[in-house]
Amino acid sequence: MNEFGFIRDRLAALSRGFPGALDLKDDAALLSCGPDEELVLTQDMLVAGVHFLDFDPADLVARKALRVNLSDLAAMGAMPVAVMASVAWPREGGEALREDWVKGLAEDLSGAELPLIGGDTTVTPGPWTMTITAIGTTPKGAALKRSGARPGDLVCVTGTIGDAGLGLKLLRGEIDLSDGSRDFVATRYRVPAPRLEMGLALRRTATACIDVSDGLLADAGHVAAASGVGLTLNLGDLPRSDAVAEWLEGEADLDAALVALASAGDDYELLFTLPPGAFDAAYMAALQSGVRLTQIGEVTEGEGVTALGMTGQTLSIESGGFTHF
Structure with a gap:
């Protein structure tokens, strides 16, 4: 069973039929926030040695972590409004690693005019790991999905x-x-x-x-x-x-x-x-x-x-x- 089979066979049932979960098959989830608008929520985790190289500059790692989540919002046709970030810092990274990472994140948040509204930080003996949650909006019913392709398209x-x-x-x-x-x-x-x-x-x-x-x-x-x-x-x-x-x-x-x-x-x-x-x-x-x-x-x-x-x-x-x- 590969990653996608695991999601389909083990995790999708945990959405308990919630419509906005889209059976965990799409780039993001949808939450109604009034009669005319939906929130679009996505979350990606990045791990050193898996999603980026151990020697990649910390500021560029932060920018990639943000951008891959914004890409999920783009795939849903959503307008980004805010992000959250959680980071498990390696013990050997020190203050310089944290400062460089924050510098990169701040640069891209400023360019996109997005606020950081929460998250968590901790230290790990394992690889450097970070999770970004990106939040966007679409008019109700307007979100792009993976499921609408038709023969002839x-x-x-x-x-x-x-x-x-x-x-x-x-x-x-x-x-x-x-x-x-x-x-x-x-x-x-x-x-x-x-x-x-x-x-x-x-x-x-x-x-x-x-x-x-x-x-x-x-x-x-x-x-x-x-x-x-x-x-x-x-x-x-x-x-x-x-x-x-x-x-x-x-x-x-x-x-x-x-x-x-x-x-x-x-x-x-x-x-x-x-x-x-x-x-x-x-x-x-x-x-x-x-x-x-x-x-x-x-x-x-x-x-x-x-x-x-x-x-x-x-x-x-x-x-x-x-x-x-």
């Missing part, structure tokens, strides 16, 4: 895919790139950009939405399962940064390389479905928010994700992304 993605995965490989010393590409992919891994403005715009057009955290193929699978449909993805159409293009030039098996890019996590782009007639509106919204938008497939009858290679052949996918167990 287009599958689209924001930004570029695979940058963060290359960033992790680079920081681990597994690959090398040119100077500009090195800085770009390292930043994409350490400081993701939540697509909040695009998420708000997609409330008017998207039928389903998720953020790409575990890997594009894995997260597409979550949409397919929640919506009861199939997704066919053309990996040759994956939007690529200059850094990814540089890396691909050195790969002998292009299809295998594309699968690796589509299976890497931490991109925090939005993967969404929308009716064909809504593409132009979504494209204009992307232009206005300064983000790239690319159609990479379509929704079909059936189930699961079918990945097509450069010549249209169906590719074998062993693992579509990251799972904790």
Whole structure:
């Protein structure tokens, strides 16, 4: 039983049928807060050595912890309003670690005009661990979910895919790139950009939405399962940064390389479905928010994700992304 099976088979029943829990299948939960509005709540935990590298700067760790939660709000089409933070500090970190972490968090909270409204701190003999709870709002009934995709819808993605995965490989010393590409992919891994403005715009057009955290193929699978449909993805159409293009030039098996890019996590782009007639509106919204938008497939009858290679052949996918167990 992997992580998602554990949630489905062991934890979902604990929601006791509460509608806003969405059977623990979505990016966040919904709470009614009046006749016209819902609260959107999400919480992600980050652990040193699992979600970030032990040598990552503390200020960048704080910014990543906040941003991955804001990305969940973006995937639900929510407007962020506040955050809470709990941190288990390593004993050897000292005052300097705490100060640098707070500096990074303060920088991003200021930029997003968000308050920190609570949380907890403690010390641990184990790895440095932190949890951010992000709170947002949507008009009642307007939240994006994973469960609305319909056959005939287009599958689209924001930004570029695979940058963060290359960033992790680079920081681990597994690959090398040119100077500009090195800085770009390292930043994409350490400081993701939540697509909040695009998420708000997609409330008017998207039928389903998720953020790409575990890997594009894995997260597409979550949409397919929640919506009861199939997704066919053309990996040759994956939007690529200059850094990814540089890396691909050195790969002998292009299809295998594309699968690796589509299976890497931490991109925090939005993967969404929308009716064909809504593409132009979504494209204009992307232009206005300064983000790239690319159609990479379509929704079909059936189930699961079918990945097509450069010549249209169906590719074998062993693992579509990251799972904790």
